[in-house]
Amino acid sequence: MRSTSNPAFRNLPRGGFGGGYAGFQTQPQGEPGYGGYHQAPPTTSDRPMTVDDVVTKTALTVGLALVVGIITGVAVYSGALSPFPPMIIGLIVGLVLSLVIIFKQMPNPALVLSYSAAEGLFLGAITGVFSGLVEGIAIQAVIGTALVFIVMLVVYKTGAVKVTPKLTKWIIGATVAAAGLMLINLVMSFFGYNPLRDGGTMSIVFSIVVIGIAAFNFLLDFDMADQMIRAGMPSKWAWYAAFGLMTTLVWLYLEILRLLYYLNQD
Structure with a gap:
């Protein structure tokens, strides 16, 4: 399996790729198992995951x-x-669960x-705050996130951009570099210097670059989910694929929301 910058996909069980899953070899159908007995037929959760599984679980997760988010955002905005x-609750609980x-x-x-x-x-709480500052920013951020997701899915499915080992290394390197810069900027902000998040030209350029990096991370997420499907991992792992895609969506949405706020400042 190729590496990925998404932590959700970094430590998947590798034994399932190329024969069985989770480190176990599957028993050929119709052949006796240990002691001469036939193995029980696979349960629903044991069957190989499909594209429909990933789509359904991702839709439920994002939905x-x-x-x-809408309920929370409306309550905060009003x-x-x-x-x-x-x-605070969403941030802490989300971090712990992830x-x-x-x-x-x-x-x-x-x-x-x-x-x-x-x-x-x-996200709903943050969006409610930004909506009070910039009218209509919430729907713009949602539409922008959806468009980026759809475009990158089309790019991946059509093969317009191939997920090669070289591209993977570049995306991972860019992601790590962006995370490092954000961490350094956070530390500097404690001393009153916040060049990457002060709403100036540098902040706008940085947000655009980060949005691009997040978008390309979708290619790695799609490719990883595709590999899981081809490897015949159990259908329950579609939830894990949905979780991985969700983490990238959250990152992308926050950065688009931030960029829109910068662009609407007087």
Whole structure:
């Protein structure tokens, strides 16, 4: 399996690629198992994952985040809810759940959907605040995120850009570099210097570059999900693929929201 900058896909079980999954070889159908007995037929969760599985699970994951986000955003925008509680709760819960899912390698639907709801809470609170500053910014950010996702999916499916090892290295390198710059900028902001997030020209250029990097990360996510499908991993891992795509969507949406705010400042 190729490497990827998305932490959700970094530690997938590799034994399933090229024969069986999760390190186990599948028993040929119709042949006796241990002790001369035939193996039981595979359950629904054991069957190989398909494109439809990934599409369905991703739609459920993104849909839940969108519903929770809209409810939270409207409540914050109207003044019925302070943005800080949902923002802090969503950030902490989302971070903890993402770490559990990644490091425990748990394609658990309850965990993935809980992560989605937490991210919806977090993004909704932030969006509610920005909506109070720039009218219509929320719908613009949602449409922009959706368009980038669709364009990159078309690019991947048509083969307009091939996911090669060289391209993968470039995307990972760019992602790490951008994350490093954001961390350095965060530290400098504590001392009153915030060049990458102060709304100036450099901030706008940086946001555009980061949006481009996030967009290209979708190619790696699509390719990884495609490899999981071709390798015959169990259908339950479609939840893990959906989680991986969701993490990139969250990053992209936040950066588009930030860019729109910069562009609408007087």
